[in-house]
Amino acid sequence: MQQEEREKRRVYAKISKAALCHNMEAMQASLPAGIKMAGVVKADGYGHGAASVCEVIAPYVAFYCVAAAEEALELREKGIEKPILILGPVPGDNYASLIRAGIRPSIFTEEQAASLSTAAVALGIRAPFHLAVDTGMNRIGLRADETGVALAEKITAYPMLDFEGMFTHFYRADEWDLETTERQTARFRNFKTALAEKGLKPRICHVANSAGILNLHGTDFDMVRAGIALYGIYPAEEMAHTVRLKPALSLHSTVTYVKEVPAGEAISYGGTYVAASAKRVATVPVGYGDGYPRSLSNKGEVLIHGKRCRILGRVCMDQFMVDVSEVREAAPGSPVTLLGADGNERITLEELAEKSGRFPYEFMCCLNRRVPRIYC
Numbered sequence: 001m002q003q004e005e006r007e008k009r010r011v012y013a014k015i016s017k018a019a020l021c022h023n024m025e026a027m028q029a030s031l032p033a034g035i036k037m038a039g040v041v042k043a044d045g046y047g048h049g050a051a052s053v054c055e056v057i058a059p060y061v062a063f064y065c066v067a068a069a070e071e072a073l074e075l076r077e078k079g080i081e082k083p084i085l086i087l088g089p090v091p092g093d094n095y096a097s098l099i100r101a102g103i104r105p106s107i108f109t110e111e112q113a114a115s116l117s118t119a120a121v122a123l124g125i126r127a128p129f130h131l132a133v134d135t136g137m138n139r140i141g142l143r144a145d146e147t148g149v150a151l152a153e154k155i156t157a158y159p160m161l162d163f164e165g166m167f168t169h170f171y172r173a174d175e176w177d178l179e180t181t182e183r184q185t186a187r188f189r190n191f192k193t194a195l196a197e198k199g200l201k202p203r204i205c206h207v208a209n210s211a212g213i214l215n216l217h218g219t220d221f222d223m224v225r226a227g228i229a230l231y232g233i234y235p236a237e238e239m240a241h242t243v244r245l246k247p248a249l250s251l252h253s254t255v256t257y258v259k260e261v262p263a264g265e266a267i268s269y270g271g272t273y274v275a276a277s278a279k280r281v282a283t284v285p286v287g288y289g290d291g292y293p294r295s296l297s298n299k300g301e302v303l304i305h306g307k308r309c310r311i312l313g314r315v316c317m318d319q320f321m322v323d324v325s326e327v328r329e330a331a332p333g334s335p336v337t338l339l340g341a342d343g344n345e346r347i348t349l350e351e352l353a354e355k356s357g358r359f360p361y362e363f364m365c366c367l368n369r370r371v372p373r374i375y376c
Ligand SMILES: *Cc1c(COP(=O)(O)O)cnc(C)c1O
Pocket: 040, 042, 087, 168, 169, 208, 209, 210, 211, 225, 226, 227, 228, 229, 235
C-alpha cells in the first residue's frame, strides 16, 4: 500500500490472500487423495471477513461451515454460492429460509427433524441436513450408541429430509496424547457402521478439525473442516508442525505523535507507568475499542522501523503510548506493526495471546468492525 494511503488509515488489518491459498494447498497436499475440504468461516471468518475468505478459498472447498443461521444467510446475500453447513443448533423458525437458500442445518433431535421436515414439506423442497454425533465432547449431537442409532432412524424417517452428511467434533486433537481423539474416531466409525446396517448411509461423513488435519486424525472420511489452520495459525503451540502454515492476518497502524517525557512523569490512565529516566514516547491510535486487548498495558510490544517498542502505561479505548527512545527515526507517520513482521522482527499471534491472556482464536475474533480489513 502507498505511504499516503496507509496514513489515511488509523488502523487496518492486512489479509494475505496468498497465505490463505497457501494454507489450503498445504493442508490438501497432506491429506489422503480425494478428501473434500470445508472452510470454517464462523465468527466472520475468525475475524478475517467471512465473505472475502469464502471467495478466496472457493477453488479448494466443497462446503463452508458457520455457527449461526444469520452468518449463513449473510453469506448468501453476499453472493457466496457453495453449500453451507451450520455447525450449531438453530431456532426452528429459521428452517424455511435456510432450505430456500440451500443451507444445511445440524440436526440431532426429533423436534429439530420434525420442524425441518414441516418446513420442507410446506416448501416442496427436499431439505439436506447433517446429523451431529456426540463422540465425547458433550456439546451437541446425538449419542454414538444404540439410543443414537434409534434416534437417527426416527430423524431420517421424516418426510422430505435428505440425510446428506454426518459429523462429530474433536475436543482434544491439539494435544500430544491423541488417545481421546482415537477413541472419538473409533466411536464415530462404529456408529457409521451401525447406521449402515440399518440402511442409513449419509454421503458426506466428516470428523477432522484443523488439529485433526494437522495430526492426520479423522482425515479418512469424506471431508475435513479446516478452521484456524486456514488462517495460518496452529491450534496449539505443542502441535506437530507437520504442515507449514502462513499467518494470513497482520495488524497495522501509524504513529500520530512523538514527544519527550521527562523523568518522573506518568504515562496514560492511572499513572501505572512512571518514567524512571527521560523517554521518547510515540502515540499509536489503536485501543481496546478496536479489540486490541487492554491487558497488554505495560506488557505488549509493537514494531516501529523494525524495532520492538514496549507499551508504556495503560492501553486506552482508542490510543496507547510506546517507548521509542531507541528508535531515532520514529516520527509521526512511521508505520506501526501490532501483529506481523517488520524487518527481521515479528510479533506473532501466539505472543500477543500469551501476553494478553487471550486465546489465539479469541484474539482474532475480538478485532472488531472499527478495524478495516484490506485484502492483498
Ligand atoms: C469451530 C469448529 C471447527 C473448526 O475448528 P478449528 O479448530 O478452528 O479447525 C470444526 N468443526 C466444528 C464443529 C467447529 O465448531
